[in-house]
Amino acid sequence: MSGKKHKELTHDEALQEVYRLTPQIIDIDDFLAPAKMRWLPYTMFFQHKNYRSKTINTDDLGFRLTTAHGKEHRVSDVHEEPVNLLVGSSTAMGTGSCSDAFTIASRLAHHRREVWLNFAARAYNSTQEIILFLMHMHRFKKINKVIILSGMNNFVLEGLPESLRSDHGQYYYSYEYIHYMSMYNEEQGRKKQSLMQRLSNAINDRSEPIFTDEGVDSATRIQRCADATARALAQWKALLAPHGASLDFVLQPLTTWTKTEFTPEEEDIIHATDSCPNNFWRLFGGILGREVYPRYRSALESACTGLGIPFYDLNEMIRASDFGKDYIFVDRMHLNDHGYDGVARLLDKQVLPPAGARS
DSSP states (O other): OOOOOOOOOOHHHHHHHHHHHOTHHHHHHHHTOGGGOEEETTTEEEOOTTOOOSSOOBOTTSOBOEEETTEEEOTTSOBOSOEEEEEESHHHHTTTOSSGGGSHHHHHHHHHOSOEEEEEOTTOOHHHHHHHHHHHGGGBSOEEEEEEEEOHHHHHHTTSOGGGOBTTBOOTTHHHHHHHHHHHHHHHHHTTSOHHHHHHHHHHHTOOOOOOOTTOOHHHHHHHHHHHHHHHHHHHHHHHGGGTOEEEEEEOOOHHHHOSSOOHHHHHHHHHHHTSOOHHHHTTTTTSSTTTHHHHHHHHHHHHHHHTOOEEEHHHHHHTSSSTTSSOBSSSSOBOHHHHHHHHHHIIIIISOOTTOOO
């Protein structure tokens, strides 16, 4: 940071500042509101289907639309023609963009004149990403290329307390799942309680704890994430083999891993978002420092190398790019239209073969 002094903000003041600086987040927050969460089997939750707004729109299944050259591409369509998939979580989905046209998938479709589907799901870990593909792979007759732009959610969620760990790692809404499913188990016992006891329990059940990653061992965190990523990538490789599809893993960017200096706009928005954190943002404390970045990057790169999957690091690629010093971040990990278009151009030129070439 430049050392610019910012006014201390209350939570409500900070939220209004976020909306002033990045008004597209108003639609995103409505789209992602926990009170409107869409619960599903197998992956636990997913995005709203047929959501409509100026900023974000989804298909009959809940996937964000790809728009390019006057056409809309939907995962929910019947795909007889070859397709390409962009996989990941909220960054791949395009949180921070002002419209569907400026997600990475849409910009790839624009620059390359190919069908790129936005196969991303906000807040998913790598296991949920592969389960999502298992549920929808029958929709694709031929897949040419898959880019997995991910790596951050696994790392962030590993900052949750050990008490929330499942047999398959950490996941979003783990506290809510354990808490409310335990309430179901207690329901019969509560029927025997007095009215005052039931009212007291109801009040207590509404309180939600605050989680941080304070005290989490970074070496353990890194190794668990690398192992989980490697398992998922091995499954992707096996599932894509019948298509002969190319598979690339791209580590998504984080502000402090990508930049050492921020634009005034980025400083203002980061101050505002840091002033109204939710539990997800509170789990970034142990990973923002640049000292952990090379260790995590190396672990993921080793996992990819062991599987014969090309590894790319957007933090490094953006730093060396012609837009790396521009205003591109709208919070610690999401980009604006300019940033997403720049990322798409980097993927087009440095990761993918020339448009029209055989995979």
